[in-house]
Structures are given as structure tokens and as C-alpha cells.
Amino acid sequence: MDTAQESSGEALSIAGLLEFEEIRAAEPDVLAGDAGLGRTIRWVHIADSEHVERFLEGGELVLTTATTFRHSQAAMSEFLDQLERAGAAGTIIELVDDDSEPDAAAGTVVRAAASERDLPVVVLFRRVKFVRITELAHRSLLAQQISRLEHAREIHETYTQLSLDRAGVQTIVDRTAELLGTAVVLEDVSHRVLAHSGRGSHTLTQKWMDLVTGASTAPGEHGSAQWRQTPVGLRSRRWGRLVVPAASESLADLDQVIERAGEALTLTRMADRDEQDLLLQAQSGLIREITDSEGFDERSARQRARSLGFTPADKAELTPVVVRIVRQTDTDPTRVQLQERGLTQEIASAASRLNMCLLMTSLQSGAFGFVLAPALGRNRRPQRRAPLAGTDSDGHGTAQASPFAAENADDRLNRLLTELEGIAASWVVGVGRSSTSLLRAVAGLETASHVAEVASTLDVRERSFYRSSDVRIRGLLSLLAEDSRVRAFAEGELGPLLADSTGDDGRRGGVLQSPSDSADEELLDLLELYLSHGGNKSAMARAGHLSRPALYARITRLQDRLGVSLDDAESRTALHLALLWWRMYG
Numbered sequence: 001m002d003t004a005q006e007s008s009g010e011a012l013s014i015a016g017l018l019e020f021e022e023i024r025a026a027e028p029d030v031l032a033g034d035a036g037l038g039r040t041i042r043w044v045h046i047a048d049s050e051h052v053e054r055f056l057e058g059g060e061l062v063l064t065t066a067t068t069f070r071h072s073q074a075a076m077s078e079f080l081d082q083l084e085r086a087g088a089a090g091t092i093i094e095l096v097d098d099d100s101e102p103d104a105a106a107g108t109v110v111r112a113a114a115s116e117r118d119l120p121v122v123v124l125f126r127r128v129k130f131v132r133i134t135e136l137a138h139r140s141l142l143a144q145q146i147s148r149l150e151h152a153r154e155i156h157e158t159y160t161q162l163s164l165d166r167a168g169v170q171t172i173v174d175r176t177a178e179l180l181g182t183a184v185v186l187e188d189v190s191h192r193v194l195a196h197s198g199r200g201s202h203t204l205t206q207k208w209m210d211l212v213t214g215a216s217t218a219p220g221e222h223g224s225a226q227w228r229q230t231p232v233g234l235r236s237r238r239w240g241r242l243v244v245p246a247a248s249e250s251l252a253d254l255d256q257v258i259e260r261a262g263e264a265l266t267l268t269r270m271a272d273r274d275e276q277d278l279l280l281q282a283q284s285g286l287i288r289e290i291t292d293s294e295g296f297d298e299r300s301a302r303q304r305a306r307s308l309g310f311t312p313a314d315k316a317e318l319t320p321v322v323v324r325i326v327r328q329t330d331t332d333p334t335r336v337q338l339q340e341r342g343l344t345q346e347i348a349s350a351a352s353r354l355n356m357c358l359l360m361t362s363l364q365s366g367a368f369g370f371v372l373a374p375a376l377g378r379n380r381r382p383q384r385r386a387p388l389a390g391t392d393s394d395g396h397g398t399a400q401a402s403p404f405a406a407e408n409a410d411d412r413l414n415r416l417l418t419e420l421e422g423i424a425a426s427w428v429v430g431v432g433r434s435s436t437s438l439l440r441a442v443a444g445l446e447t448a449s450h451v452a453e454v455a456s457t458l459d460v461r462e463r464s465f466y467r468s469s470d471v472r473i474r475g476l477l478s479l480l481a482e483d484s485r486v487r488a489f490a491e492g493e494l495g496p497l498l499a500d501s502t503g504d505d506g507r508r509g510g511v512l513q514s515p516s517d518s519a520d521e522e523l524l525d526l527l528e529l530y531l532s533h534g535g536n537k538s539a540m541a542r543a544g545h546l547s548r549p550a551l552y553a554r555i556t557r558l559q560d561r562l563g564v565s566l567d568d569a570e571s572r573t574a575l576h577l578a579l580l581w582w583r584m585y586g
Contacts, residue, residue: 023133036119051082071109163263180254324455326426344360
């Protein structure tokens, strides 16, 4: 036997044993069980009696000279029957007489007894030293056991280190696929794909739901009932399973690898994640891919989204929505994160109750977005209801071509937001243009985010959600916020009010101060009051709690400082735009 073969650690089979030099020299003849020569040998046993069943446990290769029963077909048949009942791997029979010559008569008996059997039966017509065969075989078997122990230690150390490093879910799945050399998929209890890795895993996840339910099968692979898998999560609360759909039956240590991977995933989840976080990460990743990649087509995007639980009804309109938590400048960032996390979970739960589906993504601290749609399986259209806050009676603020479809989209969002009443957090909601295309709906999240950001600057927020048409000029100014020309325009229009009252054009000690440090807030407030009431002095006096003479004097002072007449329509428009920008970004 080759020394490399002895120390390889590979499982020893009957075919491999026949390659031993001692056996090859004896010219082995396979009388039966050719198809079973690949059977793995658990141990090698020597027997000289046909009554061997009680000494076997299964998987042994039995070596015998059959001296006492080789000439009796009945005895030989009983011997082979016992081997089969005990589950032996096979037998090698040495048929040599006392003169070391081949025993042809015995060979005829064995051939007849072995006929039509599946048990591998091999005869040797030359003398061999069984002790040498057992020595080599046991050496190979021990090397195999040592190799398994070393590999088990490697697996143990790998996943222990991953747990100590608090590796993420995707990292654990990547390492598992690397160890197994095949596709690995992590799904939740609803069969939504949370992570996947390995060759061919991307193709599998695109039609994962169909594969799991049996609606379709992958070419050359077993049905889902035959997949190798392990549950993930504590026994009392399983939250997913790790699946190896295309595992090879001969893949060594597969069960040990996926069990340790499942334990590592459970520990990771216990440490700092929950099911919704995992799904949000997976959905966020998909939305980033759609946003950043030009190669995504509608079909691929929908297949990926479906594997993540986003299953909208056929031809349903998909609505991009962004939620922005309103916070003060002194709000604790940790508190904002907790509010955001709680709000995403509440929205996901509410959508599930209302038979809606979401494709959600985290945008930045205190803001997240999602694509909202009616879930697949909805059998009836919702009743048309009276418009709620956020929807005018004539469909104001909607962007769809069909008024009824538009109302349903708004009504759907209103019903979802109604479920969130009572949550201890303040937020604004921006909505983009609805579409039947997932790619366009995802692209609409940018507009929705912009609308939510602008809506958060409004002094009074009366709508449950806002569209671009609701934020109007503020929305336009927000789009141009980073344009230096807009800042120059605003500061040019309001310049006289942004310098201090000393008349030094905002300079103190020769150094130009920040406009916000030197602005005349009293006159800015008066200008805002004038513009918000359209120059109606009676309304201004009531709102500002001023007498008419005092108001007139202040207006005169304001016009003198500005150097323009507030009766001029163009001047009022320019000043209004400048003041809006100043209040938002000055």
C-alpha cells in the first residue's frame, strides 16, 4: 500500500483495500457484489467459523480461510447470510490447500453460494498474511479517525473564533460555504432569504420560494424535503434554518459543519441582532444594489425582492415612502436609534396585519425608507373611503394617473400610519411617485427622502404624509440647498438685515462675522410676519399684538433697512424666497 494512501485520512473502502500490495499479489477474484466495492470499511475482523454474526456490529470486512466449511455449500451460504444480516461490508476468503495450492473445489462451492448476492465476496487463490492486511487496514482506519478529529478541531476552532469575533451573519454563511464548497442559504421561518453564499447561491435565491414550496426544482438537485439543513435559534424560539440544497452525499463532516454554523448564528443573534434586523439588512442590501447598479432589470429585482418576502399583488402600485424622526438638536443619538428601530418593527408588524408587504432600507440615523404594496393573495379591493389627512377631496398631492388607484395608494398608507398611533416618537413621512415598476419605486425613495427632510422643517405639520406638491417652494429650495448661488441670492436680498445695527456691514474689529451671529432677528421676524399675511396690516397687528402706529413705524424702518418697497410684488417674492432659504439653511 502506498504510504500517502495510508496517511491520507480518506475513508477506506473494499476497493481501496484490494489495492494493497499483499492482496494484489494474491490475484483477488470478485465473485459477487461488484457494485458494493465502494462500501466503507469500519473495521477488519478475522473469522474461521461460519457462525460469526454475534461478533459483528456492521461495517466490518471479514477475512477468513473458511477451512472448516469451505466444502459445504450450505455452510458457506449460512456464513454469507450471517454477514448480510449483520451488515458486514464484505468478505475476503482465502482458498488455498495445505500445499499452498489453489483449492478449486472450494472455489466452486463459494461461487455457487455467492451467486446473485449484493454482498461483496472476494476470493484469493494465493496465500496471504492476514495479520499484515489487518495491520495496514487498521493503520489506514486510525489515520482516518485522526484526520476526522483534526478536521473536527479545525471546525470547532473556526466557529469558536467567529463567535468570539462577533462575526456577522453574512460572514458566518460565507465561511460555511467555503468549508463545504457548495451553496449555503440562511432563511427565516417564513422562508425569506436572509443571507446566502457559495457557487450557484444567487441563482437559487432568485426562485427560493418556489423551490421551498416545491413549485419548481433546480436542475440536478434534490427536492427541498431532501435538503441538508439545521435549525437556527434557541429550541424554544427557532427563527430560521441553515440549508445546503446541493449537498453531496459523500461530503465529509457536512452535518458537523452546518450544526456548528447554526450554533454560531444563534449566538450572533442572541448577542446583538433580532430577526427584523437581519431582514432589514438583507432588504437594504438589495435596495443599495438596485440603486447603485445599472445592470439590474425589473425581473431580477422582483425575484430577489420576492426571496426577501416582498410579494406584491399582480400589477399592484408600489409606493416609495421615507420616515424621518423629528429630533431636537440636543436629542440623544442613542435614543433616536432606539426610536428608529422600534418604529421599523412596528411598521413591519402593522403591514403584516393589514396584508401589506414592505421592502425596507435604512437610510441614515433617524431615517428609513420602504416600498409599500398590497400583498399577494388579496382577493378584494379596499372600500373607497372619505379622504383622510394627507389626501384632499380632489386627489391633491397624488401622482398617479387613475384617481381611484391613487386614492387606494393613499388610503393604504393612511391605514398603515393609523396603526402607529400612540407610539412615543414624532416623525414625518415623505412619499414619492407610485409605480408598478419596482425599479422606479426604489428610485422614488430619493424623492421621498427629500420630501421628508423638507417637511421636517415646517412649523406646522397637519398632514399624515407629504408629497413633492405639498412642500412646494420649500422643496425646490431644498433641492438647491448646496448651490452657492442660492446662498448668494438670499444673503444679497436679506443683506441689510443680516448685518448688525452698528452699520459696519457685519464686521467687528475688522473681522467679518457669521451672518447668523449679526442678523437683526426682530426685523427678520417682522418681514416673515408681513409676508405670511400678504401685507395685511390688520392681520399683522393682531398676530403681532401691536398697535397700528407701532406696526407702521416698524414697517417703515424695515423698508428703509431693505432699501426696497414692500408694495412691489417682485420684491416681496424675492424676499420671501430668500427668507425661506434663510430659515431652512441660514
